[in-house]
Amino acid sequence: MRPVHFLFCPSGAGSLRYALSQSGPSPEVLTLFDDLSFGPLNPKRRAEWWRENFDDEDKNDHEDTISRLEARFWTMASSVEVEPIVWVNRTSPQERTGLLAFIVNTGGRPFRLIDVTDIKFQDSYQAGLASPTSIGSFLPRTLSEILRNNEPAFADPRLVQESLADWERLMEEDAILRIVDANGQLVSVSDDYFDRWILRFVGDQWTRANRVVGEALDAYHREFRRSIGDLFPSRRLQLLAEASIVEVKGTLGVLHEYSVRLPHRIFTDDSHNALD
Numbered sequence: 001m002r003p004v005h006f007l008f009c010p011s012g013a014g015s016l017r018y019a020l021s022q023s024g025p026s027p028e029v030l031t032l033f034d035d036l037s038f039g040p041l042n043p044k045r046r047a048e049w050w051r052e053n054f055d056d057e058d059k060n061d062h063e064d065t066i067s068r069l070e071a072r073f074w075t076m077a078s079s080v081e082v083e084p085i086v087w088v089n090r091t092s093p094q095e096r097t098g099l100l101a102f103i104v105n106t107g108g109r110p111f112r113l114i115d116v117t118d119i120k121f122q123d124s125y126q127a128g129l130a131s132p133t134s135i136g137s138f139l140p141r142t143l144s145e146i147l148r149n150n151e152p153a154f155a156d157p158r159l160v161q162e163s164l165a166d167w168e169r170l171m172e173e174d175a176i177l178r179i180v181d182a183n184g185q186l187v188s189v190s191d192d193y194f195d196r197w198i199l200r201f202v203g204d205q206w207t208r209a210n211r212v213v214g215e216a217l218d219a220y221h222r223e224f225r226r227s228i229g230d231l232f233p234s235r236r237l238q239l240l241a242e243a244s245i246v247e248v249k250g251t252l253g254v255l256h257e258y259s260v261r262l263p264h265r266i267f268t269d270d271s272h273n274a275l276d
Contacts, residue, residue, distance in 0.1 A: 001083040004076055005029045006111075008088065008098025012135030012143075016087070019140035019147070027085075030073045036101055037093035037178050038232040041171055049176075053235055077106050084111040085152050091117055091226060092134040093179050096186050100170070103163040112152035113159075119146060133227035180226060194220070194233050195240065202246050206259040209237055213255065230255075 005020075005027055007013040013031035020026030040046045076082050084106075088099045102111075116132055132138060138146070166186060170178065175188030197216040201207065213233050221227055234255050241248045241260060250258030 001081055003027045003085055003112075004082045006073070006077060006084050006086045006102065007031045007135060008095040008102075009092065009135045012087065012138065015136065015138060015140045016143050019143040022140075022144070028076070030076055031069075032073055032098045032101070033069055035094045035229055035231070036097040037228070038176060040174065040176065041101075041167075042174075054231075074105060077102060078109070084109075085114065086111050086155070087114045087116065087135055089116050089132055089134050089137075090184065091131070091180050093186065093226070093228065095134060096180055097170075097178055100163045100167045100186075103160055104167050108160045108164065110154055113155040114146065114150060114152050116146065131225060133221065133225055137227075177232065179228075182224070192236070194228075194236055198233060198237055198240065199246075202260050202262055204262055204264075206249055206261050208256065209234070209250075209258050209260055210255045212260060213237060 005013075005016060007016065007029065008031065010031050010033055013029050017026075017029045020029065040049050077084060084102075086099065086102060088095045090096055090099075116135055116138070118131070120131060135143075170186070170188060173188040176191045177189050177193055178186055179189055179193065181187050194216065197220050198212060200219065201212045201215040213230050216233060217228060217230060237246070237255075237260065238253055240246050241252055241258075244263065246260040247263050248258055248260055252258050
């Protein structure tokens with residue numbers, strides 16, 4: 001069997017490809033582009049949810065990814081000619097949910113696992129060593145060091161059984177959003193979970209939507225040391241605008257083309273109450 005690396009973080013996969021290429025012919029590296037930390041897990045309901053919640057460009061990108069790239073990912077993951085080497089950071093909801101999907105969709109087949117959760121690295125944004133929030137946190141040279149210093153061992157059968165049980169639980173909960181909590185558990189949360197971080201950066205002055213989302217993600221990361229993508233929070237900001245919880249100026253739905261602020265009546269009411 002030939003080794004193939006499987007990741008659930010596109011940026012991390014790119015770094016690993018580069019790292020492996022520096023030592024000559026290298027094993028194939030495949031990544032799951034679909035972020036399973038949000039959206040229904042049932043495939044049919046997931047496709048319907050995407051069509052209902054994202055614009056044409058996002059839908060087309062998603063469907064193209066599913067049809068072309070993920071087909072190969074899952075074909076190779078199940079191939080008897082492949083020895084899977086799976087990378088994961090258990091604090092990343094995208095990677096954690098991706099690992100569960102891998103185990104479920106391959107029938108719990110044996111695979112080698114490289115778990116980077118507890119590996120420290122030099123963070124250029126802070127002094128000293130830091131814990132990764134995703135495999136994408138690592139530079140290619142660090143990934144090379146991880147491979148040199150860690151012989152990929154077969155995943156513990158207990159992990160496989162626990163993952164199958166976790167997937168069944170998540171399917172029963174049927175939530176739209178999943179996070180890794182402070183205890184390191186993958187849990188379902190309400191759709192509006194990120195709203196309080198988003199609204200923290202909406203004030204009485206017009207602010208670009210992409211800045212609001214970016215600052216919200218940064219604040220969440222600093223508070224919990226967890227990384228998430230911007231697609232779901234961007235959709236939440238759009239829903240807040242559609243519900244008139246924030247005001248909009250520009251083209252709603254295109255993150256860099258509209259600005260938001262809190263409704264003017266909030267400040268009018270506050271000023272009136274202060275005068276009283």
